[in-house]
Amino acid sequence: MxxxxxxxxxxxxxxxxxxxxxxxxxxxxxxxxxxxxxxxxxxxxxxxxxxxxxxxxxxxxxxxxxxxxxxxxxxxxxxxxxxxxxxxxxxxxxxxxxxxxxxxxxxxxxxxxxxxxxxxxxxxxxxxxxxxxxxxxxxxVFRVGDGILALAFVLLFSLLVVSSTLLMFVCISVGAVITKKHKVLAAIGIYYGVTGFVSGFSQLFVSLSSGLIVGIVLSMKEDVRTLVGSLMALPIILIIAAVVVGLYTLVHWIMDRKLNLS
Amino acid sequence: MNVLECKNLSKAYKKGNFVLRDMNLTIPAGKIVGLLGPNGCGKSTLIKLICGLLQPNEGEILVCGEPAGADTNSLVSYLPERPYFDSWMKVDELLAYFADFYADFDLEKARRLLADLNINTTAKLKTLSKGTKEKVQLVLVMSRRAKLYLLDEPIAGVDPAAREYILKTIVGNYNPDSTIIITTHLISDIEEILDEYYFMGFSGVIRQSGSVAEAKEASGQTLDAMFREVYRC
The missing domain is CATH 1.10.132 (Topoisomerase I; Chain A, domain 4)
Known part of the structure; x- marks a missing residue:
């Protein structure tokens, strides 16, 4: 099916x-x-x-x-x-x-x-x-870790695409169940509210942690820098994967338990 | 065999505000059943619960002995009270859609019924009138060999000629092993085709039920007159 x-x-x-x-x-x-x-x-x-x-x-x-x-x-x-x-x-x-x-x-x-x-x-x-x-x-010059970096990038990019799609699905689903008349408007409002909060939070996180991360990476030898840099993408990938699972569960729950078509 | 069983079924859209409360209902196979009641008594809510569009707060629904859900949707043919098609689709594409998803869909029968109505199957749905769309929807729903047909207000808002066609289609395409549940408050139009009736009160209370022929004989009244008596304001 x-x-x-x-x-x-x-x-x-x-x-x-x-x-x-x-x-x-x-x-x-x-x-x-x-x-x-x-x-x-x-x-x-x-x-x-x-x-x-x-x-x-x-x-x-x-x-x-x-x-x-x-x-x-x-x-x-x-x-x-x-x-x-x-x-x-x-x-x-x-x-x-x-x-x-x-x-x-x-x-x-x-x-x-x-x-x-x-x-x-x-x-x-x-x-x-x-x-x-x-x-x-x-x-x-091809460096050790270029392949892993490319793989990490592809994985990260794919997860970001899926998570942003799921975020849109969550907003539409929440908009559809909390109001009967202005579903689309509610979905747009929720989307901008959530993305505004997430982007503010991530900017704060990046500004606090980027100096430290860049410092660590620059202190390393050039030939291992790419490898270590790509491995540092792992926690980010895991965080986004967790977000994807959370968003998926939320949309599925709304579709399954909270559906109320007008 | 019972085609539908509702056990202690409750549904509230808001906390404490029950549309259906502790409802029990058993409907056998092979009947045309009228689920009749005033507006707002929960007829459509019950239908939506049976086909999984809503989830009950409490209780259980069994369709042919199976808990209502995605699996029982293959046994249930549902006609909602509004057109549910994607208007950019052509009638032909819609036929293919039903044939794709419903193993019990009789494509030949649907084509024959549409031809009888002179409906152009290459036309896009958005080009059809509201009445024609409703007929297409009815043809698709009745062209399935389902165990249970749920027809929610099938004759509301259509002209008398269309009503006649709809009722003729329902009776003419009904498999004797199946059950048809029709919800409506236009009783005089449908009482001739009903085997059984359920007068539904608010909160899903069944105020009166039984065989239509027996009830008519016992009371000497039409079902419509009986309904008016039961629900007199």
Whole structure:
């Protein structure tokens, strides 16, 4: 049943996004030529104006590719579960866990597709604009721990994507159960309240601990610095993993025990 | 065999404010049952509890002997009092959706019923009128070979011609081994198709119940007249 749920969730999420994703590729080619034009010797005023407009159009397209998934994920989650559609979704012969898992997996897939598309676009622009990659990576020496650092980064990034999606699900779910008339407004208010609190708290934590961490890392020999630095990501990964488990449990509990469709 | 059993069922949306209190109800298989009562007596709450849209505060619900939940949703075909479809879907996609999730969905039967109604299955739901959407929903729900059909106010807000069609569809597509529970306060329209009735009072108290034919014979009244007498203000 999870596969079937996924199929319908993905179909909804990719419905409009793929158009923006496909459109972004020629836009990036155009943006690359525009950058090249600006870098050329003695460009005319008209050429500069056209190039700037082309770059703006490219940036807008890439921003659309990056932002659309979040909007589509929120719409899908709210409509499919907490609007009238919920009467059908929650009476399917499917467990609440599978309903939630499908939403999380499909959200992760489109977010990753979005990251990949943005990366391809940036690379495309850089190639066309004439970026010298051998110069960028010149002198780079592979160090012990680079692989672990990359792995830690991928894991951390994936967990952050899942946790931010789950945070959105929590806000929508809480908004849907605490009010009957202004569910969306309540969800937005809760989201900004929670993210404001979390960002304030994390800024405080970073400002208090960053000096100490940087001091420790800089005092080490260069060849072990990357390895130790990547290992220090472990507690952060564990904290975010715990947050993911907590948020998942909360959404599942609301869907299972507190559901009250109007 | 009992298709539905509610044991000591209680539900309160706010603490202490019970919509259903200590309700006991047993409904056998193979009947068309009217769950009748005034607005706000808890009919829809009971239906939502049976299909897992709400959780009881106390008590137990058994559908074909199994505790109500995701597993029993495969045995229950539910028609809510409002359209529950995603309006961007086409009727064809909706048919595929039901066929995907419900093993007991009879696709051919649904197509035949929709063709009888001249409903274009390639049309998007958002292009259909409210009445047509309701008919599509009813066709999908009644095209399942479920053990228990829960029809919440199926004829409220539709014109008399549509009411006739809806009742004809319910009776014509009813499997004799299954049970249909219909909630409504439009009793005169449905009493001809009912085998049994339950007059539900506030807090889920069953004020009167039994065979419709026997009750009519004993009282010499229609079910609608009996209802008016029981619930006279």
């Amino acid at each position: 999870l596969k079937k749920l996924l199929r319908y969730d993905l179909k909804f999420l990719f419905r409009y996004w793929w158009i923006a994703a496909v459109a972004s590729l020629p836009a990036s080619v155009m943006g690359g030529f525009a950058i090249k034009l600006l870098n050329s010797e003695f460009p005319t005023t008209g050429a500069i104006l056209v190039a700037v407009l082309m770059i703006l159009a490219t940036i807008l397209t890439i921003v659309a590719v990056a932002v659309m998934p979040t909007i589509m994920i929120a719409i899908r989650f709210y409509k499919n579960l907490y609007s009238d559609e919920g009467y059908l979704t929650f009476t399917l012969p499917v467990s609440r866990a599978n309903l939630l898992n499908s939403k999380i997996i499909s959200s992760f897939i489109i977010e990753m597709a979005s990251v990949l598309t943005v990366a391809i676009n940036v690379l495309l622009m850089a190639i066309i604009a004439g970026a010298n990659f051998s110069e960028i990576f010149q002198g780079y």
